[in-house]
Amino acid sequence: MDFTKLFEPKTMAVIGVSLTNDRHPANVIYYKNHLRYPVKVYPVNPHGGDLQGEEVYPHIGDIPEKVDLAVIAVRAEQVPGITEECVRAGVGGGAVISGGFAETGRKDLQDRLVAIARESGFPFIGPNCLGLYSPKCVDTFFIPNERTVRPNQGGVAMVSQSGGVLVDQMVKFALEGVGMSLAVSIGNKAFVKELDLLRYLIVDPSTKVIAFYVEGFGKNEGREFVQTARQSPKPVIVLKAGKSPGGAMAVSSHTASLGGDYKVFSEILAQFGVAEARNEFELVSFCESLSCYPRSIEGNIGIITGSGGHGAMAVDLCSNQGLQVPFLSESVRQQIREKLSPSIQSIASLGNPVDLTGSAVDDDFVLATSVLSKAADVDCIVMLLLPYLPGCTMDLGARLSQVYRREGKPIVAYVPHVERYRMLIEGFELNNVPVAPSIDGAVLMAEAMRRCQPC
Amino acid sequence: MLSQEMLEILSASKRAGWVVEPEAKKLLALARVAVPRFKVAAQEEDAVRCAREIGYPVVAKAVSPKIVHKSEHGAVVVGIQADEAVRSAFQHLRKLPGFTGLLVEEMVSGIELIVGAKIDYQFGPVILLGMGGTGVEIYKDATLRMAPLKEKDVASMIGGLKAHALLEGYRGAEPVNLPSLTQLLLAFSELVMDLQDRIESIDLNPVKCSAETCVVADARIMLVSRDPESAET
Numbered sequence: 001m002d003f004t005k006l007f008e009p010k011t012m013a014v015i016g017v018s019l020t021n022d023r024h025p026a027n028v029i030y031y032k033n034h035l036r037y038p039v040k041v042y043p044v045n046p047h048g049g050d051l052q053g054e055e056v057y058p059h060i061g062d063i064p065e066k067v068d069l070a071v072i073a074v075r076a077e078q079v080p081g082i083t084e085e086c087v088r089a090g091v092g093g094g095a096v097i098s099g100g101f102a103e104t105g106r107k108d109l110q111d112r113l114v115a116i117a118r119e120s121g122f123p124f125i126g127p128n129c130l131g132l133y134s135p136k137c138v139d140t141f142f143i144p145n146e147r148t149v150r151p152n153q154g155g156v157a158m159v160s161q162s163g164g165v166l167v168d169q170m171v172k173f174a175l176e177g178v179g180m181s182l183a184v185s186i187g188n189k190a191f192v193k194e195l196d197l198l199r200y201l202i203v204d205p206s207t208k209v210i211a212f213y214v215e216g217f218g219k220n221e222g223r224e225f226v227q228t229a230r231q232s233p234k235p236v237i238v239l240k241a242g243k244s245p246g247g248a249m250a251v252s253s254h255t256a257s258l259g260g261d262y263k264v265f266s267e268i269l270a271q272f273g274v275a276e277a278r279n280e281f282e283l284v285s286f287c288e289s290l291s292c293y294p295r296s297i298e299g300n301i302g303i304i305t306g307s308g309g310h311g312a313m314a315v316d317l318c319s320n321q322g323l324q325v326p327f328l329s330e331s332v333r334q335q336i337r338e339k340l341s342p343s344i345q346s347i348a349s350l351g352n353p354v355d356l357t358g359s360a361v362d363d364d365f366v367l368a369t370s371v372l373s374k375a376a377d378v379d380c381i382v383m384l385l386l387p388y389l390p391g392c393t394m395d396l397g398a399r400l401s402q403v404y405r406r407e408g409k410p411i412v413a414y415v416p417h418v419e420r421y422r423m424l425i426e427g428f429e430l431n432n433v434p435v436a437p438s439i440d441g442a443v444l445m446a447e448a449m450r451r452c453q454p455c
Numbered sequence: 456m457l458s459q460e461m462l463e464i465l466s467a468s469k470r471a472g473w474v475v476e477p478e479a480k481k482l483l484a485l486a487r488v489a490v491p492r493f494k495v496a497a498q499e500e501d502a503v504r505c506a507r508e509i510g511y512p513v514v515a516k517a518v519s520p521k522i523v524h525k526s527e528h529g530a531v532v533v534g535i536q537a538d539e540a541v542r543s544a545f546q547h548l549r550k551l552p553g554f555t556g557l558l559v560e561e562m563v564s565g566i567e568l569i570v571g572a573k574i575d576y577q578f579g580p581v582i583l584l585g586m587g588g589t590g591v592e593i594y595k596d597a598t599l600r601m602a603p604l605k606e607k608d609v610a611s612m613i614g615g616l617k618a619h620a621l622l623e624g625y626r627g628a629e630p631v632n633l634p635s636l637t638q639l640l641l642a643f644s645e646l647v648m649d650l651q652d653r654i655e656s657i658d659l660n661p662v663k664c665s666a667e668t669c670v671v672a673d674a675r676i677m678l679v680s681r682d683p684e685s686a687e688t
Contacts, residue, residue, distance in 0.1 A: 222577035223601065253656035253677055255571025255583045258597040264575050267599045267615075271608065455611045 001123045001192065003200045005092025007182060009039050009068035009138055013060050013091070015082055016073035016098075017043040017051060025097060025142035026073035027051070029131075032145045039138045042067065061089045068092040071131060071140050072124075076100030079127065080112045087120040094124035095131035095140050102188050103128050110190050117191045129187025130163035133170070135180060143167060154179010155208030155291040157201045159186060159194060161215045162241075169213070169283065176437075177429065178288045181206040193218065195225050202232045209291045211237040211283060222265070226272035235290040235452050239277045240265055273454035282444055285436065289445035290452070292434045293410045299323045299450035301443075302378035303353035304368050306360055306392070310384040310414075310439060311353030317443040318382075323450060328352045332375045339367050352378075361391035362399060369400050373407035380446045383413040384439060387421040397427025397435075404433055412445035414438065457649050461485055465653055465678070471520040474676035477558050482676070483659075486646035488639055489670045493560035499545045505559040506541045512562045515544040516673075521553030523675065526589055534562065563672055565665030566621060566631055569597070570640060572647040573656040574679075580651045582644050584612045586621075587661040594618075604644040609637045622664065629666035636662075636669045655679050 012033060018024035022031075026043075030051065034041045043051050048058045057063050060070060060082075070091045072082055076098050086094055101110040110127065117124055125131060131140030135153040141163070151173040160166035163185040170183060181204065184197060194212055201210045210232070217225060229236040243262040269276045273296065277283035301323050305311040318325050333350040340348055340356075341364055348364075349355040354372070356364050365385075372381050383400060385392070397413070404411045415425050417437035428435045436442040457465075464482050468474040474482065480490040492509050495518060496502035506513045517530040525531050530551055532544040545557050569587030574580055578601050585597025598615040600608045613619055613633065624630035639662065647657065655677040663672045 217577040219576055220579050222575075223579045226578070226601065253571065253573065253658045253675070254569060254591050254660055255573045255656045255658050257592060258569075258585055258595060259571070259573055259575075259581060259583050259599050261575075261577075264578060264581055264599050268578050268581070268601045271600050271611075455615075 001121075001196050001200075003093065003123060003197075005068040006095075006123055006125070007132060007134055007200075009092070011040045011042070011065055011067050012069040012071065012138065013042045013044050013057075013063060013067045014071045014073065015044040015060060017045050017056065019045060019047060019049050019051070019056065024073075026071070028142045028144055029071055029073070029097075029140050032139055032148075036145065037138055038136070039069075060085050060091065063089070066090055069138065070094045071097060073097040073142075076106060076109055076127070080109065080116055083113060083116050083122065083124070087116065087122050091122070094122065095129065096124055096126035096187075097129065097131060097140070097142065098126075099128040101127045101190065110188065114190050123192055125184060125189075125192045126187040127190060130166065130185035132185070133180075133183040141167065141185075149174045152177070152179040154181065155206070156180050156211060156287045157182040157184075157204065157207040157209070158211040158213070158287075159184045159197045159201075160213035161186060161189065162213060163187065165213045169280065172280065172284045173287065176284055176288055178284065178291065181208075193221060195221060195228060198225060198228055198232070198236070202228075202234060207234065208294055209235050209237065209287055211239070211277075211287055213239045213241070215240075215242050222268070226268055226274060229274045230272040230454065233294075235275060235294050235448075237275045237277050237283065237286045237290065237448075238269055239280065239283045270451070270455050273452050275448055275451035281441075285441050285444035286448035286451070288434045288436075289412060289448040292432050293449055295410075295449060296452035297379040297410065297446070297449040298453065299380075299446070300378045301325050301380055301382055301446055302328070302372040302375070303382045303384065304365065304372065305353050305355050305384040306358055306386045306389045307384065308349070308353075308355045310386070311355050313439050314382055314384060314443060315353060317440055318446070321443060321447045321450075323443070323447060325352055326377050328354070328375070328377055332371060332377055335371045336368050340364055358386075358389050359391060360389065362393055362396045365392070365396060366399050366403060369403045369411065370407070373403055373409040379409065380449060381409060381411045382442050382446055383411055384442070385413055385415050385424070387415060387424050394421075394423040395427060397424045397433075398431065399427070401428055401431030401433045405431065410446075410449065412436065412442045414442040458485060468676075468678060472678055472680065473520075473523065474678065475518055475520055476516065476674055477518055477556075479674040479676045480671065483643075483646070483671055483674060487642045488646065488659075489635070489668065490674070491561045491563050491670050491672065493558055495556045495558050496545075497556045499542055502545045502557045502559055503538045503541050506535065506538070509559060509561050511536050513541070514560045514562055515541065515548065516558045516560070517548040517551045517554050518556045518558050519551055519553035520555070522551060525673070563663045563665075563670050565663035565669070567661035568636075568664055568669075569658065569660040570643055570662050570671070571656065571658050571660070572602070572643070572654070574651055574654060580647045582640065582647065584616070584640065586616065586618050591660060602644045603648050604641055606637060606641065609640045612640070631664040632666055632668055636664055639669050639671075650676075653678060
């Protein structure tokens, strides 16, 4: 399936705009794109007329140029007919916003729609969806513009069975500074399914991390999905909802009883190196981490901290996740010890966590990070940075990032996210080193890389 | 590939909806999944002869298409040491509903595991390994992978069990024969791939694993309720 026109449209039609109700979803979509995106937008309504002086076309075929993307927001019964018109007019692809198909018992209507699309090779997403958001290109979400929170342009693509979850995740991505390449709400996924989009996103040059919110795959679709994800050079993350067993079904075999749907789902994701995010917090952390470090680790963590308590909490969190915090070898400790500032040489504790104490200065952090970056004992560094230590400056983030750029061992940092510490945080983030707003978040960022490791 | 002999076992079991133990074990043996030496006897004297041929001690189990969970019906007698005990087991078990014969089998010992398969709606054939026996639903210590299994999948399944230390030689005990367990799982996974359109689930429970070998002590194959030809709607 060719999604280029669908996801990077130059021209678009919004079919089903209202001439009398400007809060109609189709009108919201029309104005949003007309006023704020480079895409050329044409409104369509069988009655013709005009919207704020722009001509409304009675039919898609009346539009004077080829349309790349048709957003269809008419009553469900009319959708198959409108889709046929789109096919005849040579439209590149569609987003069917309208509900009233399989989700309300009208599987027949949905089947007709799919038959039309299949016969003519017309890719459409939905029905019963929000469509897509492609930064600086197009936005078919019928959320009023002033209430839309848009993440920056970036490397994360997200595909979601739920439009609501997608919009909500976008708010969270924006809050954490996670940039997106594409967001697609697939709704009933009648024609375009997770697997089609996975294949597209694997080769899409602007996408670095591929995230999915899945309630369930169709028959046998999970199998091909994980096999394809296993071949993907880009990390694939899945957040699954519907984890609890649906009532006590009578099962005649122990295997069926022990291997409930979610257990099967979860263990197979791990088998194929698809990182399962167990909840929305994990999803955001995983996306942020893996867009910086698209790789997997065994999960041997070196913790560097200026506070013993932070180190102890990080060890607990690592152990809850199944990450190892190995005791550092004598030679590693020796290399750190001999070059530490004299004032902390005798009080720093170097076993792991490496606790440099509240008297450490920038150079001590840089030293410990350099040594751990070369040590085989650990494959990821969790950096717990307390910006209020008197010996640390706001340049430390950038300096530690230089160590990462030189040595290539992933560093994930914790810095409290308040405006006062912005410069420290930016020192990391501008160098593509992820910073979490909590210790939990930093540990999750390390865990993200471990969960990409097939097991 | 399913052999003619395998297909015959499956089609003969269609009416019952599942493959009873001796037939299931024949099918497994044909697929190179290890099972104990066993014989089926329809008459008491037959049963005694079978027991002698196999060599005491033996296990006796009622064969009945009406009994899915044998231990719940008292359909298993273990530790039979002599002819008299075979006779009394025969007389006792023949009273069970649907009795068609007595399965006489060599006693095997070892840690009890469950190896299973189910056809998952989203992922197709899936293989399960867990701590087995009658307490299987109490421990709930099991791990699953999508079939076909590779050798490294088997290693990670074993490592993924909470009780994996028991298999690897706990507190001075000999470890179970891991290559034999691996071979069993790989051969089983291959069989399940071939059977995927015909089965709903399979329980091999228990699989008895010792330092010498791993064998399937009991097996149950649940067939799909419809013909594979009409399965796609």
